[in-house]
């Protein structure tokens with residue numbers, strides 16, 4: 001620092017927090033151009049799959065009134081208790097969205113879609129914000145993409161959302177994909193199960209982690225998916241929801257499994273998968289990639305949340321969806337998939353006088369749909385050609401005094417060295433640079 005800015009002349013932005021100003025906040029990061037090839041691939045394929053299944057994009061604000069999440073995610077969750085980024089303006093408290101399901105449901109209710117076309121399918125993609133403990137594969141600004149199908153209680157919709165996530169993750173090439181399914185019953189059968197679970201756990205209370213000791217009172221179902229090895233061992237011996245379902249939930253679970261089997265989805269039932277909130281009902285699912293390593297190997301999860309719409313003051317119409325973590329999917333794919341797109345041409349000026357023509361030629365090619373770059377720094381011919389190589393240009397388009405006089409450019413295919421002259425007027429035509437000519 002001292003070398004850059006003598007201490008008696010600190011730049012005005014280098015204030016008391018000093019270097020911190022020059023770093024992205026903890027838990028956030030810049031996604032660099034060379035990483036974004038993989039991101040764009042993942043997002044593009046996802047959009048494609050979502051739309052094949054009839055989902056439409058819905059973009060909701062990055063922030064909402066905080067009480068939407070307080071009610072919609074629940075006061076006793078980690079997210080609402082300690083992870084939300086909130087801020088106030090005037091009387092109202094706002095929160096950066098920590099997830100998007102609550103926002104999509106808010107929009108469904110706000111636009112009164114239930115009274116026009118009840119069954120709606122939405123997909124979304126974008127950043128979410130949670131002030132989580134810093135850990136590998138865990139960020140404070142992270143990206144999710146997901147779908148919400150609102151307006152149906154049919155088990156085939158559960159199966160359809162699951163098969164979509166499964167196909168997408170397989171298509172993307174996620175290694176060691178694990179797809180797991182469970183049911184958590186409904187408001188009719190869950191209270192009795194919860195009591196049973198509590199009774200079965202009390203004798204082992206002292207062996208639980210401090211977190212689960214608190215959960216025993218407040219959110220006993222969440223005991224089942226604690227990642228602490230001690231708690232996980234106990235959880236395997238506790239009663240299973242699948243054995244305590246009411247008739248309706250039993251039939252729903254059978255129907256979801258029947259549909260998934262018919263669709264040849266590779267999944268397994270894991271009785272330890274739960275969602276801790278009351279508005280979740282019946283189907284829950286999780287997608288993971290153990291290859292990611294560590295405890296943060298979940299790629300996404302979802303389920304049916306029939307209780308959320310009524311909880312937020314909306315109609316009781318049923319809803320199911322999933323959210324996938326884009327950061328983790330990209331990490332699960334390993335090396336960048338696609339090389340950065342090659343540039344069609346690099347326009348090279350041999351002398352100063354040719355630069356204006358080069359600018360015009362580049363513009364002409366760009367408006368014709370080609371990507372190209374040129375030098376703005378007065379570099380030598382050699383340096384311009386080196387730069388063309390560095391940028392991965394497919395061709396160089398060279399203009400010097402001699403060419404300028406005849407209104408032609410020398411177009412050379414960088415890889416083969418094949419060269420020919422092309423008239424200025426033809427450069428942006430199929431017989432010029434585009435689409436495959438030298």
Ligand code: AMP
Pocket residue numbers: 099130132137138139140142143144298299300301323324325326327328
């Ligand atoms: P959730 O909304 O908690 O069910 O999370 C769904 C998925 O989003 C998870 O399985 C992760 O892949 C991803 N995810 C959640 N929180 C984070 C985070 N802090 N950093 C990165 N990915 C996350």
